[in-house]
Amino acid sequence: MSRLPDPRGPLSEAVLGLLTAGPSGAARFPVPPEPATDPWGEDHQLALHLCYELHDRGLPGVHPGWEWEPELLSYRRGLERPFLAAVRTEAEPVRPLRQALERLLAEPPDGTGPSHYLLAEGARWQAREYLVHRSVYHLKEADPQLWMLPRLHGPAQAVLMTVAYDEYGAGRPDRAHHLLFARMMADFGLDPEYRHYLDLVPAPALAVVNLMTLFGLHRALRGAAVGHFATVEITSSPGSARLAAALQRLGAGPDGTLFYREHIEADAVHEQLLRRGVIEELIATEPELEADIAFGIAAAEVVDGRFADHLLGRWRAGRTSLRSPLPDDRLRLPDDRL
Structure with missing residues (x-):
């Protein structure tokens, strides 16, 4: 913008x-x-x-x-x-960290989130709206999490840097994840300019990004930042698989699924790195952060849940989930559903 x-x-x-x-x-x-x-x-x-x-x-x-x-x-x-x-x-009551991590690792057989909806019954205009919402985060990808790096030390910092390196293309600038997301937006006829759709993105999507930035900017919340990032990475792989399949079903070309296909394998590896190389190492040196890490997981679930409820509530009512419909999709919605 x-x-x-x-x-x-x-x-x-x-x-x-x-x-x-x-x-x-x-x-x-x-x-x-x-x-x-x-x-x-x-x-x-x-x-x-x-x-x-x-x-x-x-x-x-x-x-x-x-x-x-x-x-x-x-x-x-x-x-x-x-x-x-x-x-x-x-977020209350916050589960103990071990329970919170086990819950993240258990993929529910009857999931009902946006990726499930888009795969089972979503329309192309809803997929386009989803990409607009997520552009507020994914066009900057891991930038908010990079604030954690100078706040951690030792093995946890080194492993976190390994994960961040992948997010920025692992030495291949053209494979940086924010560029893959931009290519996906273009494949769906959307403008990939940074912040282009900010006026259309409602509060639930802004809150997702605001929370990770809030955690990253405050050293006192570094444990919560780790828990939040772990939630994103641990839950990403199965969700990315569903989204890649959903977007392909809705007419995506190769560029239209590359971002999510990249995350299926990468985030499966990141999940292991974050649990064992970051969380376990961090608790070993700073055990007082265990409760904060658990809170970060619970906080991520709060904002993600609110975002999902907003999307699914609007879509199931046949209404736009944005503050106003995308111009190309306006004709697909009755006047009383805008």
Whole structure:
């Protein structure tokens, strides 16, 4: 997206107004107390996402000096606290780590998530919407998790680096996973430009990315970051197999399934590396992080579950799961389903 997104309420409007006022320090940011708004809501999640993008690829027309502006960081903290508190509330009770990992490894025979739906009964317009949602994460792939690397040391850091190396193509730049995802989007007639569809992506999809960035940016949450990343990698392989088959059924060419086909084998290996080389090694040196790792797993399940419920609720009602339908798919939806 070559422009800033539209605000969705007073919080995101305040962030956008500040960032477009001039270089860092040119305008004073009135920092309010923690916002008394829904931390899962559109306005809250977009405001937080905009703050986090300053640590990533930046925002169009925004001076990079805003990244570490103290008043903006204070405002961001006011957004993070209620979001993290809401995640903690929904994650309770957190299972012990061993039980949480065993649950992740047990693929349910009667799964009902988005990959199951797309494989069994999904339409092409729903697959396109799914790719738009996931583009907020996959066009940056493991960038949020890289914040973990300087926060871990010893064997856990080395093994985590091995996993990250694969995410960026294992020495082959053209095989970097975010580029494979971009090729998949193009195969489905979508624009692969970074943030191109941000205005269409609703809060449940933003919350998925915001949570992993929140964990990655805070050293105090490094255990949760490891648990979250382990959840992504452990559950990825079977889900990727279903998605590759679903997209092929819905008319994908070779580029339209390559991203998920790549993850079937790669993430099966990553699952072993993360469990034994990262989690076990980290607990051996920092046993106090075990509960935080378990929380990271539970937190990932919370945001992923909310995202899945949003998609399936909308799709089963014949409605778009985006904030408004993709232009090419509008004619496929009745006017009262938009």
